[in-house]
Amino acid sequence: MLTHLTPTSLPRPHSFSEFGMTAESNPSINLNEFTYRRGSEIYGEKEPAQYVYQVLSGTVRSYKLLSDGRRQIGAFHVPRDIFGLENGGFHRFTTEAVVDTAVRLIKRESLEAIAENDGALIKNLLFMTATNLQHAEDHMLLLGRKTSMERVAAFLIEMDRRLTAAGILALPMTRRDIADYLGLTLETISRSLSYLRELGVLRFIDNNQRHVVIMDRRQLVEFDRQT
Amino acid sequence: MLTHLTPTSLPRPHSFSEFGMTAESNPSINLNEFTYRRGSEIYGEKEPAQYVYQVLSGTVRSYKLLSDGRRQIGAFHVPRDIFGLENGGFHRFTTEAVVDTAVRLIKRESLEAIAENDGALIKNLLFMTATNLQHAEDHMLLLGRKTSMERVAAFLIEMDRRLTAAGILALPMTRRDIADYLGLTLETISRSLSYLRELGVLRFIDNNQRHVVIMDRRQLVEFDRQT
DNA sequence: CGGGGGCTTGAGGCCACTCAACGATAGTGG
DNA sequence: CCACTATCGTTGAGTGGCCTCAAGCCCCCG
Numbered sequence: 001m002l003t004h005l006t007p008t009s010l011p012r013p014h015s016f017s018e019f020g021m022t023a024e025s026n027p028s029i030n031l032n033e034f035t036y037r038r039g040s041e042i043y044g045e046k047e048p049a050q051y052v053y054q055v056l057s058g059t060v061r062s063y064k065l066l067s068d069g070r071r072q073i074g075a076f077h078v079p080r081d082i083f084g085l086e087n088g089g090f091h092r093f094t095t096e097a098v099v100d101t102a103v104r105l106i107k108r109e110s111l112e113a114i115a116e117n118d119g120a121l122i123k124n125l126l127f128m129t130a131t132n133l134q135h136a137e138d139h140m141l142l143l144g145r146k147t148s149m150e151r152v153a154a155f156l157i158e159m160d161r162r163l164t165a166a167g168i169l170a171l172p173m174t175r176r177d178i179a180d181y182l183g184l185t186l187e188t189i190s191r192s193l194s195y196l197r198e199l200g201v202l203r204f205i206d207n208n209q210r211h212v213v214i215m216d217r218r219q220l221v222e223f224d225r226q227t
Numbered sequence: 228m229l230t231h232l233t234p235t236s237l238p239r240p241h242s243f244s245e246f247g248m249t250a251e252s253n254p255s256i257n258l259n260e261f262t263y264r265r266g267s268e269i270y271g272e273k274e275p276a277q278y279v280y281q282v283l284s285g286t287v288r289s290y291k292l293l294s295d296g297r298r299q300i301g302a303f304h305v306p307r308d309i310f311g312l313e314n315g316g317f318h319r320f321t322t323e324a325v326v327d328t329a330v331r332l333i334k335r336e337s338l339e340a341i342a343e344n345d346g347a348l349i350k351n352l353l354f355m356t357a358t359n360l361q362h363a364e365d366h367m368l369l370l371g372r373k374t375s376m377e378r379v380a381a382f383l384i385e386m387d388r389r390l391t392a393a394g395i396l397a398l399p400m401t402r403r404d405i406a407d408y409l410g411l412t413l414e415t416i417s418r419s420l421s422y423l424r425e426l427g428v429l430r431f432i433d434n435n436q437r438h439v440v441i442m443d444r445r446q447l448v449e450f451d452r453q454t
Numbered sequence: 455c456g457g458g459g460g461c462t463t464g465a466g467g468c469c470a471c472t473c474a475a476c477g478a479t480a481g482t483g484g
Numbered sequence: 485c486c487a488c489t490a491t492c493g494t495t496g497a498g499t500g501g502c503c504t505c506a507a508g509c510c511c512c513c514g
Binding site: 045064065066067068070071072074086087088092093116117119122123125126127129130131132133134136137138139140141143144145146180182183225226227 | 272291292293294295297298299301313314315319320343346349350352353354356357358359360361363364365366367368370371372373407409410452453454
Binding site: 147148184185187188191 | 501502503504
């Protein structure tokens with residue numbers, strides 16, 4: 001394992017309350033924390049699912065690969081998100097840390113044992129699975145029918161909503177990650193962002209252009225023809 | 228409503244046993260049957276979800292529309308499939324009958340009332356939602372990263388598995404439906420099928436080329452580069 | 455300070471799209 | 485029973501949006 005234990009002083013902004021439990025309320029569950037270095041794998045596709053994860057800090061990408069290396073990222077997971085929840089016993093994505101990332105993890109078997117007698121917990125699992133489904137359904141529309149500009153605009157709006165909701169956006173992932181999320185190439189991502197900057201919809205701050213973006217959400221939605 | 232009641236003599240090949248219940252075992256649930264004429268809408272996106280549906284015969288398409296008419300079909304539902312199950316109170320797709328279709332329906336509220344005290348039922352709902360999620364995840368990979376030939380091959384393999392599992396396939400949907408499912412155009416679908424026929428992977432029987440296809444599953448998987 | 459990763463930008467190419475024509479079939483109404 | 489029309493599918497010709505390939509810059513980091 002490339003993982004290593006994190007100091008207990010790590011931020012704990014949120015608990016596993018989405019599961020209707022905490023370590024305090026149910027001592028049979030051990031909530032451990034790990035950190036993963038940028039680029040390291042958290043688990044692989046088709047591996048047995050031992051844990052469920054919650055992002056504490058950092059960002060995680062979930063992806064599938066074709067045999068020749070083509071990659072489709074199905075989701076990015078940001079702080080508070082829960083991932084790795086599988087109904088069958090095996091993971092259906094490979095996940096990696098996009099940047100140095102801290103996660104809290106819970107043993108799958110203990111989760112299932114409790115779910116057996118806890119209707120509220122199962123309902124929470126159902127709700128989370130349905131949320132993931134909704135995201136995937138929206139993403140199918142994007143991948144199947146939207147233009148490159150619409151995809152990039154939708155991506156920025158999604159990240160703005162999930163990361164900050166403030167119009168100032170620190171993107172943790174590379175152009176290649178974005179491309180593999182949107183079904184495009186990194187060059188197309190770069191060109192689209194440059195074009196949005198030319199139009200004044202985006203501004204890059206920080207002399208390194210990559211990370212921080214100021215966006216005009218109003219103008220951006222014009223580029224993403226919604227439903 | 229464009230629907231009309233079906234005669235009680237309609238085939239009842241399968242029950243709602245996926246819900247862990249039947250009308251006999253739980254008389255508080257009324258399982259009604261309806262038929263929909265080819266092309267008619269079953270429910271619209273964002274409508275309140277009143278019913279959950281099971282296909283008895285025929286085929287249903289679930290889709291989302293962009294404002295300019297671009298359409299993405301998220302799934303086809305064939306006999307035995309359950310659709311319209313929403314975690315929130317509103318449908319997230321529009322659904323239409325691809326051909327004349329008979330469905331069995333169950334009131335959502337009665338389902339929820341029973342789920343309240345029935346852990347096995349909730350687990351079934353979770354399982355079905357997870358199955359839908361898995362399909363959507365695989366479809367994202369197809370839409371984001373596969374070539375037209377790979378998509379068409381994957382489509383034929385999926386339909387062969389779900390409709391017959393026999394190598395002889397009666398496709399109920401049009402080229403346009405297939406195109407909107409695979410994120411392509413109808414012309415590209417037609418050309419891909421013609422090409423597969425030239426190669427001897429497919430044969431059309433029935434003088435109308437549309438409906439019945441004999442396929443060589445072995446050869447087809449060569450065209451769909453899997454994971 | 456050398457190397458590698460990430461980003462941008464340009465030039466050219468190709469896969470899927472667009473536009474168009476045509477044939478076949480099913481449904482409709484006189 | 486037969487136009488008439490609409491729908492569906494196939495195929496060809498040409499286009500274009502995104503991809504591929506390449507060069508160069510910047511920054512980080514050993």
